[in-house]
Amino acid sequence: MSDFNKDEYLNDLPDMDDLSGQAAPAAASAADGASADSAAAAAGATQEGAAQPAAAQSQENGDSAAADGADKADAADGKADDTLTPLGQAKKEAAEYLEALQRERAEFINFRNRAQKEQERFRQHGIIDVLTALLPALDDIDRIREHSEMDDSFKAVANKIDKAFEKFGVEKFGEKGEDFDPTKHDAILHKPDLNAEKETVDTVVEAGYRIGDRVIRAARVVVASPQN
Incomplete structure (x- = not known):
């Protein structure tokens, strides 16, 4: 077994600067990957969170628009006159006045016809009353005509009575x-x-x-x- 040489051992070890240079890029790459993943996750979460309020806001806006449309449709009928031009408003009023006038005219014609019939009925009743009261005198005139000679003056009076009743439809x-x-x-x-x-x-x-x-x-x- 040969003797341990400290200097040779130290010379054979890799340089620490080289080791630090190789480790740093790897660590940096790992750190960059982790940061990118974190950023992507955060962006996705942000987009998903933003999408949900946006969808809710869109639905809420749609409901509000529908409600506003219904309110406007209901108010349109009540405010139709306000949207007419002065000429259109005048034409509408003229049509309403004409319709009212036609109704009044029809009612007046019916009233006039009823009044005329009532007048004719009252007139006939008056004639009947007068005729009924004069019937005995008329019968006497007829008997005189049949059974005796009538002088000219009496005959003229009798003829006038007959013509008077004929005039009234008798x-x-x-x-x-x-x-x-x-x-x-x-x-x-x-x-x-x-x-x-x-x-x-x-x-x-x-x-x-x-x-x-x-x-x-x-x-x-x-x-x-x-x-x-």
Whole structure:
């Protein structure tokens, strides 16, 4: 076994500066890798954290926009008049006034028609009242005409009365020889007649009067009836 030489051993050891130079880059590379990983993780966390509030904010903004749209739609109807131009507002008011005027005109026409019908009905009632009150005098005039001679002055008065009633639509009916009609004749006597083929008016006792289709008084007559 040879003797240990301290100087040779120390000379064979690698230089510390070389060792420190080689270790430093490795450590630096490791440190840089760790820093890069840490930075990437931090950036990812930052981006993920930022993405979540951004998404929530976007959803919140969408909901707010929808609510605002609904509110604006509801308010649009109430504020439609405010958005019209002066000419458009004037046209709208004119259309409303025209519609109201047309309704009023229709109601007035209906009222006028009802009033006219009421007036005509009251007029007929007045004529009927006057005619009913004068019926006895008219019957006396008819008897005088049938059974005696009338002077010219009395005949003129009777004719004026007849024309006056004709003017108000009063029609006198009931003639000898016409067919018997129970709707307008009041038979006070039925007399058998060998020559009669059907019931006919033989004698007019009192003339009948009507206004239009309304019979005021039926004619009172003697009816000739077939014997069989």
